[in-house]
Amino acid sequence: MPEPVIELDRVRKDFPSRPPVRALADVSLRVDPGDYVAVIGPSGSGKSTLLNVLGLLDRPTSGSYRLDGTETTELADGARTRLRGRRIGFVFQSFHLLAHRTVVENVMLAEIYGDHARKGRRERALAALERVGLGHRVGFLPDRLSGGERQRAAIARALMGEPSLLLCDEPTGNLDSRNTEAVLDLFDELREHGLTILVITHEQEVSGRAARRVRITDGVLVEEA
Amino acid sequence: MDVRDLVGEAFAGMLARPVRSALTTLGTVLGITTLVITLGVAATAGNQIVGRFDELVATAITVEVPESKHTPLVAWDAIDRLTRLRGVVSAAAVAENKDSVNLSVRSNDLVDPTRVTAQTLTVLAATPGLPEAARGRMTRGRFFDTGHIERADRVAVLGEQAAKMLGVTRLDRAPAIFIGRNAYTVIGIMGDLRRERDLSAAVIVPPSVGRQFGLRDVTRVLVNTSLGAADLVAGQAPTALSPGNGDALQVIAPPSPTRARDQAQDDVDALFLILGLVSLVVGAVGIANVTLVTVMERVAEIGLRRSLGAARRHIAAQFLLESTLTGLAGGVIGASVGVVGIVAISAAKEWTPLLDVWLAVAAPVAGAVVGLLAGLYPALRAARMEPVDALR
Ligand SMILES: Nc1ncnc2c1ncn2[C@@H]1O[C@H](COP(=O)(O)OP(=O)(O)OP(=O)(O)O)[C@@H](O)[C@H]1O
Ligand SMILES: [Mg+2]
Numbered sequence: 001m002p003e004p005v006i007e008l009d010r011v012r013k014d015f016p017s018r019p020p021v022r023a024l025a026d027v028s029l030r031v032d033p034g035d036y037v038a039v040i041g042p043s044g045s046g047k048s049t050l051l052n053v054l055g056l057l058d059r060p061t062s063g064s065y066r067l068d069g070t071e072t073t074e075l076a077d078g079a080r081t082r083l084r085g086r087r088i089g090f091v092f093q094s095f096h097l098l099a100h101r102t103v104v105e106n107v108m109l110a111e112i113y114g115d116h117a118r119k120g121r122r123e124r125a126l127a128a129l130e131r132v133g134l135g136h137r138v139g140f141l142p143d144r145l146s147g148g149e150r151q152r153a154a155i156a157r158a159l160m161g162e163p164s165l166l167l168c169d170e171p172t173g174n175l176d177s178r179n180t181e182a183v184l185d186l187f188d189e190l191r192e193h194g195l196t197i198l199v200i201t202h203e204q205e206v207s208g209r210a211a212r213r214v215r216i217t218d219g220v221l222v223e224e225a
Numbered sequence: 226m227d228v229r230d231l232v233g234e235a236f237a238g239m240l241a242r243p244v245r246s247a248l249t250t251l252g253t254v255l256g257i258t259t260l261v262i263t264l265g266v267a268a269t270a271g272n273q274i275v276g277r278f279d280e281l282v283a284t285a286i287t288v289e290v291p292e293s294k295h296t297p298l299v300a301w302d303a304i305d306r307l308t309r310l311r312g313v314v315s316a317a318a319v320a321e322n323k324d325s326v327n328l329s330v331r332s333n334d335l336v337d338p339t340r341v342t343a344q345t346l347t348v349l350a351a352t353p354g355l356p357e358a359a360r361g362r363m364t365r366g367r368f369f370d371t372g373h374i375e376r377a378d379r380v381a382v383l384g385e386q387a388a389k390m391l392g393v394t395r396l397d398r399a400p401a402i403f404i405g406r407n408a409y410t411v412i413g414i415m416g417d418l419r420r421e422r423d424l425s426a427a428v429i430v431p432p433s434v435g436r437q438f439g440l441r442d443v444t445r446v447l448v449n450t451s452l453g454a455a456d457l458v459a460g461q462a463p464t465a466l467s468p469g470n471g472d473a474l475q476v477i478a479p480p481s482p483t484r485a486r487d488q489a490q491d492d493v494d495a496l497f498l499i500l501g502l503v504s505l506v507v508g509a510v511g512i513a514n515v516t517l518v519t520v521m522e523r524v525a526e527i528g529l530r531r532s533l534g535a536a537r538r539h540i541a542a543q544f545l546l547e548s549t550l551t552g553l554a555g556g557v558i559g560a561s562v563g564v565v566g567i568v569a570i571s572a573a574k575e576w577t578p579l580l581d582v583w584l585a586v587a588a589p590v591a592g593a594v595v596g597l598l599a600g601l602y603p604a605l606r607a608a609r610m611e612p613v614d615a616l617r
Contacts (some may be wrong), residue, residue, distance in 0.1 A: 057532065057612045078536055085534015092616070096529040100241035112230040113534040157533075 003069045005165050005196045006031035006054060011063035013049050013219075023049040024060065025219040031198060033164070036191045038210035039200045046219040047200045048169060054198065055167050056084040068164055085114045089158030093170035095150045097142040103153045104129065104138040110160035128156040132186055148179025155186060159195075166190070168199040172206055184209050226539055235546035238519075249515045250555035252508025253595055257559025257588050258566065259501035265567035269579040281360070282479045284314070285420055286459050288446040288466060289475040297442040298473055299466045301432050304352050307446065307465045312454025317358035317447050320350040320432065320440040328438065330428055331403040332391040344390045347427040348404060350435025355382075358447040360420040366396045366413030369431050373412075377433035381409040384425040385416035404428065407437070421447060455479050505595055508555060512599035516548045520607045527607055528615030541608035548600025549593050556592015560585055 006029060013024035023046040031037055039047050052058035053065060056072060065072050068087055072080060089110075097106045107125040129138055132152040142150055151171060158166055172180040184206060187197055191211075199206060207213050213224040239246045290299045304318045326347045353370050356363055365388075369380050381402060383393060393400050393411055401408045409430065418425055432440070446466060450458045459478035463471030520527070527540055564580060571578035 052613050055532065057616065081531070081534055081536045084532065088532075090532045092529075094525075096525055096616075098241075098526060098529075101237065105237075109530075110533050112234065113226050113530070113536070113539055118227055118229070 002033055004030045004032050004066070005035070005068060006198070007064075007066040008054075009064040009066075011053060011060045011065060013046075013053060013058070014061045022219050024053065024221075026063070027216075027219070027221040029214065029221060031165075031196060033196055034191065034194050035196050035198075035212060036187070036210045037198045037212045037214060038207035039198065039214055039216060040202070040207050040224075041216035045216045047216055049219075050216065050221070051167055051169050051198075051200055054165075055088055055090060056080045082114065086161065087164050089155075089161075089163035089166045091151070091155055091158050091166065091168040091171045093173040095142070095154045095174075097150055097153060097157075099142055101141075102138065103134065103140050103142065103145070106142065106153060107157045107160060110157045114161070116161065124160060125156070128159045129153070131159065132156045133182075146179065147175045148182050151175060151179070151183050152186060155183070159190070164196060166195055166197045168197065170200055170202065172201065172203060177205070180205060226535075231539070231542055231546060234543050235550055238523075238543065238547045239550055242519075245515065246551055246554075249512055249551050250508075250558065252504060252511040253552050253555025253592050254508075254559040254562065256501050256504030256506075256508045256595075257556050257592050258562045259497060259504055260591070261560055261563025261584060261588050262566040262570070263497035263501055264584055265563060265578075265580065266570050268581055268584075269567060269571055269576050281419060284450045284452055284455055285479060286448040286450060286455060286462065287477040288448065288462055289477065290442070290444050290446065290466075291473060291475070292444075293442070293473075298470050299443040299446065301352065301443060303443075303466045304354065304446070307448065307462060308354070310458060310461055310465055312450045312458045314449045314451055315354055315357035316449070317354040318352045318432075318443040319355070319445045319447065320435055320442060321347065321444050322439055325349065325435075325438045325440055328404055328428075330387075330391065332393055332400060344387075346387050346390070347423075348435070348438055348440070349424070349427050349429050350432040350438075350440040351429050352432065355424075355429060355447075356415050358420075358449060359415070359418045359424050360449065361415055361418035361424075363413050364416035366411070368413050368415065374431040374433050377431065379407065379409045379434060380412045380431065381434075382413040382415055382429045383411055384418075384427045384429070385414060386425040387428055388414045390426070402428070404430075404438070409434070420449075505591070508552075509595045509599040512548050512551055512596055513602060516544060516551075516600050516603035517606065519547075520544060520603045523607075524610065524615050527610055528612050528617075531610075531612035531615060537608040540610075541604040544604040544607045545597065545600045548603065549596040552596015552599065553589055553593040555596070556589035559592060560588035563588065 008027055008029040010026040010028055011024055012022070012026055015021040015023055027050065039050060041047050053060050060073060067083065070083065072083065075083065098109070104122065104125050107128055108121050111121050126138060129135055132155050134149060134152050134156060137145060137149060142153065145153065172183055175183065188209065191197055199210060201207050215222050215224050299318065301318060304316055307313060307316045327345055328348045329343050330346045331343045353368055356368050364385060368382055369378070373380050383391065391402060396411060400411050402411055416425065448458060448462060455478055459476050462476060463474040467474055530540060564585065567580065568578050
């Protein structure tokens with residue numbers, strides 16, 4: 001049995017606000033390599049909180065989180081940052097492309113932190129763009145791209161450095177149905193090549209394409225059939 | 226992270242908003258320009274003062290001889306001993322006292338009886354070397370020589386000004402002047418004095434004649450040295466002039482050249498220096514302000530970079546480098562404008578511009594330091610940001 005990519009064990013996240021909020025209540029989740037998981041749930045249920053914990057952007061209050069077999073909750077900030085850069089690709093609802101840099105420069109950005117060789121970086125970026133079908137737009141500035149193209153550029157950036165996990169928070173939230181379709185086709189293709197994908201979404205259309213669905217309600221995670 | 230990548234990101238960040246970055250440097254440009262011009266012009270002017278006065282001030286020595294009741298401290302013939310010293314170019318002894326400065330002097334009545342020709346003038350006794358010692362020349366006639374002195378001839382040399390006042394313009398008719406009741410033949414007019422300019426309004430007589438006006442003892446010795454010999458001569462002159470009593474003489478030597486330069490540099494207009502420093506502070510505040518705004522605008526970018534594996538120090542380094550580069554740009558522009566300013570001012574004043582390499586190097590560095598200091602707080606703010614908050 002292969003090592004799981006994600007292994008959450010009774011992860012809890014409390015926000016010490018007034019009144020205190022329990023955003024994640026003893027969440028346990030196992031995601032194996034090549035899984036395609038959709039996380040669904042109403043607004044304020046804790047989806048983004050879960051993604052932040054999974055992406056090592058936030059620490060759980062208690063519980064254990066193993067990423068590719070590494071226990072992350074005990075790691076120091078620097079080690080978590082390195083692990084994040086190496087293992088995780090993020091795709092955001094609002095793309096987060098730098099407006100003044102061309103598409104290929106935006107993609108190359110993924111490799112400047114960490115110990116990647118400078119040599120061949122542009123070629124790798126071009127290959128990633130080719131993979132998401134943007135080979136003809138590499139010199140464009142982001143504001144010249146359609147929404148779907150922007151999200152594909154962001155996905156190409158997330159694919160740089162070959163992460164073991166792609167974390168997507170409402171990746172189609174800003175896209176029309178045609179562009180959504182293109183991004184979902186891309187996810188299918190990436191999954192076929194063995195990438196592990198976890199997508200947070202509101203949309204039936206998106207969660208319907210995933211092999212697995214988990215639902216969060218008030219911080220409690222339940223596997224859906 | 227590769228340093229080249231860091232520099233690349235910082236440049237890209239700066240060039241993303243070129244107009245803003247350019248405006249941000251303005252304060253630094255202004256401050257550095259002011260400082261460079263102030264320091265550069267001061268150095269240039271200082272060099273000019275020293276340069277112009279070098280041959281004159283730096284080689285002129287005056288020895289004041291105090292009055293003495295008994296034997297004179299400096300004998301008239303001591304000048305010969307002084308002249309033989311190495312480095313002495315010319316020297317003359319002068320006698321002047323309280324009474325001799327206010328003598329009534331008339332020119333020959335017969336020349337022009339209608340004219341009021343009586344003038345109150347200074348009468349001095351001097352040795353023959355006076356025209357050279359005063360750095361002047363004989364514009365008419367000649368100076369008296371040792372023969373005149375030995376014979377106690379009743380001759381006089383007029384300073385240019387004195388000649389004009391007395392209406393003596395030509396010497397071919399051997400004009401006479403009257404000092405008190407006695408007549409003296411004017412044999413020369415001395416002018417173009419570059420030292421002891423007040424001699425221009427004086428009547429100079431041989432020491433042997435001066436006795437009649439109470440000008441018995443030497444009161445002052447003028448010495449000119451070759452360049453660089455002033456210190457040496459100043460040390461030796463008292464002994465040469467007055468063996469055994471040298472300590473009683475007061476030697477007025479030129480300041481050594483380095484001191485002259487320092488002096489000029491001290492005269493730097495402090496106001497401009499303060500102005501430049503204030504501009505720099507304003508420039509720093511400007512950079513800090515804009516960098517802080519930039520950080521706030523780029524919160525999402527900071528979040529993105531953190532998600533891509535950037536550590537806090539990477540974020541801090543990038544913003545710090547951006548502000549440092551902004552300051553450096555201001556420093557480079559300011560230094561360039563400042564150098565052009567120094568050259569322009571020098572050209573207008575017909576000075577030789579003195580461009581200090583040190584200044585040209587230090588100015589951009591100062592700009593960079595201003596940028597670095599200004600970026601500290603914004604960079605800290607950027608680095609402190611939690612990725613979760615930055616990406617929200
Ligand atoms: N920093 C915080 N301090 C206090 N409470 C927080 C904080 N962050 C999130 N919460 C709370 O935790 C709960 C879960 O928030 P989360 O952002 O995970 O919801 P979500 O499922 O992503 O919602 P949406 O679908 O609207 O994005 C919410 O009730 C929210 O108010
Ligand atoms: Mg959310």
